Amino acid sequence: ELFIPVERLPYAMAILTIVANLLNSLEPVIIDVIDYLGAPVTFIAGGVAVFLSGMALKRNSLNLFENTKPKTEMKLDTQRSAYWFILFLGVALGLPTTLLFNYFPDVLQAKLGNFSFGLEGKWLLVSILLVSTVIIIPLSTIVNNKGIDKSFKLSALVNFLSMVAIVVFQLPWLSLVLLVIFTISFTALSVSSLPLAMAKANYYEKVFCVGIFFSGVAIPDGILEAWLAV
Numbered sequence: 001e002l003f004i005p006v007e008r009l010p011y012a013m014a015i016l017t018i019v020a021n022l023l024n025s026l027e028p029v030i031i032d033v034i035d036y037l038g039a040p041v042t043f044i045a046g047g048v049a050v051f052l053s054g055m056a057l058k059r060n061s062l063n064l065f066e067n068t069k070p071k072t073e074m075k076l077d078t079q080r081s082a083y084w085f086i087l088f089l090g091v092a093l094g095l096p097t098t099l100l101f102n103y104f105p106d107v108l109q110a111k112l113g114n115f116s117f118g119l120e121g122k123w124l125l126v127s128i129l130l131v132s133t134v135i136i137i138p139l140s141t142i143v144n145n146k147g148i149d150k151s152f153k154l155s156a157l158v159n160f161l162s163m164v165a166i167v168v169f170q171l172p173w174l175s176l177v178l179l180v181i182f183t184i185s186f187t188a189l190s191v192s193s194l195p196l197a198m199a200k201a202n203y204y205e206k207v208f209c210v211g212i213f214f215s216g217v218a219i220p221d222g223i224l225e226a227w228l229a230v
Helices: 007-023 027-038 039-065 084-100 104-116 121-146 147-166 172-199 203-229
Strands: none
Touching: 007 121, 007 172, 027 039, 027 121, 027 203, 039 172, 084 104, 084 121, 084 147, 084 172, 104 121, 104 147, 121 147, 121 172, 147 172, 172 203
16 A cells, blocks of 8 residues: 555556566476576576665665655544455465466366467466466456456456366367456456455554465465375
């Protein structure tokens, strides 16, 4: 909230999701990238990235904490935080994220057939994340105009149905259509879920509720990891 007005949180979430998707798109191929670059170049690049990030943070952020507005003019939200609903919002985003990274690559490679364009499962995952990155700004505008509550409900429903349909149906062309629907709805879900969680949180508990939200995001992946470890 120091960086952007509350009503423009979907745009902020879009930028965060773009960065996350770009980073996550490297996950399936990160070993290949590191092997190609070599350890010295990898560590140098990491050091430069950390240094530049720190400089940017110092130059652009410190003045944001100097709040000159009198407290009497601030309208603080004193609603009761909806903890369980915020946790549910996180789970709703975490479930498709977990399936996307852990289940979809192999399934899509098998189901798409010739429609996979010869790509391995890990590269299909990279393609999904890159497409999501391209369409996320226009989708964030739609979410902002339609409202985050309505956008979340619609995108969550469509995303869930598309996930089920991808698992159930076997036709390659239908799997491709369902994958497009999944990608669009997943992107809209990524944009709308955290702003809606923030809207359901008390002003004094925003940071705590963000923690609850991301705990919900991590629950499906944690359950899967625990199940695989048994």
